[in-house]
Amino acid sequence: MSIRSPLARLLAPLPTHLRDDAARRYARQEAVLLDRLGSLYGQRPDFLPWLGDLMESVGRLYAARAPELRRQDAQREARPDWFASQSMLGYSAYVQRFGANLQGVAARIAHLRELGVTYLHLLPFLRARAGESDGGFAVASFEEVDPALGSNADLLALTAQLRAAGISLCSDLILNHVADDHAWALDAKAGDPLLRDFFHTYPDRVQPDRYEQTVGQVFPQAAPGNFTFVPELQRWVWTTFYPYQWDLNYANPAVFAAMAGAMLGLANKGIEVFRLDSTAFLWKREGTDCMNQPEAHSLLQALRAIAAIVAPGVLLKAEAIVPTPKLPAYFGSDAAPECHIAYHSSLMAAGWGALAEESTDLLQQVIAATPPLPPAASWLSYVRCHDDIGWNVLLNEAGADGPARLARIARFFAGTPGSGSYARGAAFQSSSADKAHGSNGMAASLAGLESATTVQEQEYALRRLLLLHGLALSFGALPVLYMGDELGMTNDYSYTQRADRAMDSRWLQRPAFDDSLLAWRHDGVSASGRLYLGLRQLIDARGRLPALAAAAPRSVLPADTPAVLALLRGDAFLNLSNFSGASQRFTLPAGEWRNSLDGSVLAGTVGLQPWHMLWLEREQEQKREPA
Numbered sequence: 001m002s003i004r005s006p007l008a009r010l011l012a013p014l015p016t017h018l019r020d021d022a023a024r025r026y027a028r029q030e031a032v033l034l035d036r037l038g039s040l041y042g043q044r045p046d047f048l049p050w051l052g053d054l055m056e057s058v059g060r061l062y063a064a065r066a067p068e069l070r071r072q073d074a075q076r077e078a079r080p081d082w083f084a085s086q087s088m089l090g091y092s093a094y095v096q097r098f099g100a101n102l103q104g105v106a107a108r109i110a111h112l113r114e115l116g117v118t119y120l121h122l123l124p125f126l127r128a129r130a131g132e133s134d135g136g137f138a139v140a141s142f143e144e145v146d147p148a149l150g151s152n153a154d155l156l157a158l159t160a161q162l163r164a165a166g167i168s169l170c171s172d173l174i175l176n177h178v179a180d181d182h183a184w185a186l187d188a189k190a191g192d193p194l195l196r197d198f199f200h201t202y203p204d205r206v207q208p209d210r211y212e213q214t215v216g217q218v219f220p221q222a223a224p225g226n227f228t229f230v231p232e233l234q235r236w237v238w239t240t241f242y243p244y245q246w247d248l249n250y251a252n253p254a255v256f257a258a259m260a261g262a263m264l265g266l267a268n269k270g271i272e273v274f275r276l277d278s279t280a281f282l283w284k285r286e287g288t289d290c291m292n293q294p295e296a297h298s299l300l301q302a303l304r305a306i307a308a309i310v311a312p313g314v315l316l317k318a319e320a321i322v323p324t325p326k327l328p329a330y331f332g333s334d335a336a337p338e339c340h341i342a343y344h345s346s347l348m349a350a351g352w353g354a355l356a357e358e359s360t361d362l363l364q365q366v367i368a369a370t371p372p373l374p375p376a377a378s379w380l381s382y383v384r385c386h387d388d389i390g391w392n393v394l395l396n397e398a399g400a401d402g403p404a405r406l407a408r409i410a411r412f413f414a415g416t417p418g419s420g421s422y423a424r425g426a427a428f429q430s431s432s433a434d435k436a437h438g439s440n441g442m443a444a445s446l447a448g449l450e451s452a453t454t455v456q457e458q459e460y461a462l463r464r465l466l467l468l469h470g471l472a473l474s475f476g477a478l479p480v481l482y483m484g485d486e487l488g489m490t491n492d493y494s495y496t497q498r499a500d501r502a503m504d505s506r507w508l509q510r511p512a513f514d515d516s517l518l519a520w521r522h523d524g525v526s527a528s529g530r531l532y533l534g535l536r537q538l539i540d541a542r543g544r545l546p547a548l549a550a551a552a553p554r555s556v557l558p559a560d561t562p563a564v565l566a567l568l569r570g571d572a573f574l575n576l577s578n579f580s581g582a583s584q585r586f587t588l589p590a591g592e593w594r595n596s597l598d599g600s601v602l603a604g605t606v607g608l609q610p611w612h613m614l615w616l617e618r619e620q621e622q623k624r625e626p627a
């Protein structure tokens, strides 16, 4: 019996009118697909039949893709950098907090459009583990919307409405683990050996103890250790995050096939971007920290190739919260592209670090360590998200006394009243006072809006918020606003009253959307109104400045003081930011510079008030008519 080629298996389920496109796309992806999957699984005797089965199920998902999604794929295939322009703007929210459920989110589309949003990341909305679920990051089914948030029909309706509004829906694809009540875990517990092989399990502590010598901890306080004893299995299961989040075993090709199918199933429901959660953790290797392993990149490149065959309009986004030098690998290479977008978490953390230190030293180092983007790719910039600000991604930049320096920054943001800090936040999961882990809090609270008691303190807090957002908007990235930050929403302390949340201070920055603040957004006098107006002005200016597109060149001009960041885009746009509470001066490069926001023209040495930011565009020299 001859084994039919993977291409023949891919085409078999397709109607004739789709076969040419499928064959053309397959031809472009074949080398990467075979090489990467071959390197991971090729030594298995059943590799070729497995690959054939995978391609046949990929073909079936291709056949099921709706015509309007296929049309969108074709348009984007013709313009592969469609998402990297200066008019692309993101927004991230929990469904329950933003709109109660998916229908409620649809009712917020007008707000998103008013802001200029073109990309909406909804935090996990698939059926979550019963009981505690890490905010939905413990997924019980990749096929079903969580009943508390709506139905699959609601999801289809929402993606269609968003598409019509020019907004791409981004969903988490939690690749690293599933909930302990996902069918795979339940079947494993029931004794099915095939499903037990979906996970990393060990009969005793011998191997876990060996791994623990080199593997770090994500939740050292709330979930210490990386292994959990499961009585039903009488074995230890690898659980990087909470004990109820079981890491998937990607050494098993069935796991890869199942997750590729899950991704395409969601893409067919209209998801346009996948936030690949915890991408750094997918492959385990003894003697290492089990992060950023070459096999994890091979897995992602194979996943990208499959997406490029079935849904080339769909984007992959790496959520790899890793030090700056480890980030570029998540874009892959020309020959084997990986993710389209990657979170720049060290940039985000360094921005907050600059506020705490009133010095842009960390920020300048992170920017210098950030390489130019490959074609059709983008960083993701942000000020806050649903997670902590993790400080350890800055250890490379923080120098010899790095841990102590980052711990000082974390203490600043914990900002207990009386400590002299304007910030109101919480330290997250730190294991000792001289080491930093993360900081939590809404941007407004961390920037001083919550503690402000005078008009000037409030003004300064608003300037700090615009400073950080201005950096995210002008850096050269897809900026993603975090729900509530556009209105200066502050911390939600109610989580401490709930037993299932009290140990996880990330809930501090997961408040419900405040419609009373929304009502003030156009008043121009309330803190929310001023912040909203300021942000809208920056967003509008960005939209008309091609120099702010993701791939446009970026450099930093020298300043007399580390308090000032002079970020140049191209040679005609300058973001001048004073990260300190003292007034500073900066001498502009020769020529006249027009303020992007108020149109005034500046030249020579300019003054920058505390936490002040200027967006400046170089005036074009008037062409003199020959006499």
Ligand code: OTU
Pocket (backbone or CB within 6 Å): 134, 135, 137, 138, 174, 218, 241, 277, 278, 279, 280, 319, 320, 321, 386, 387, 388, 390, 438
């Ligand atoms: C991601 O987080 C999610 O964003 C978190 O909300 C989840 O709890 C977690 O995965 C598990 O699904 O691992 O790659 O330090 O920054 O857990 C980075 C806390 C992650 C988060 C970290 C992060």
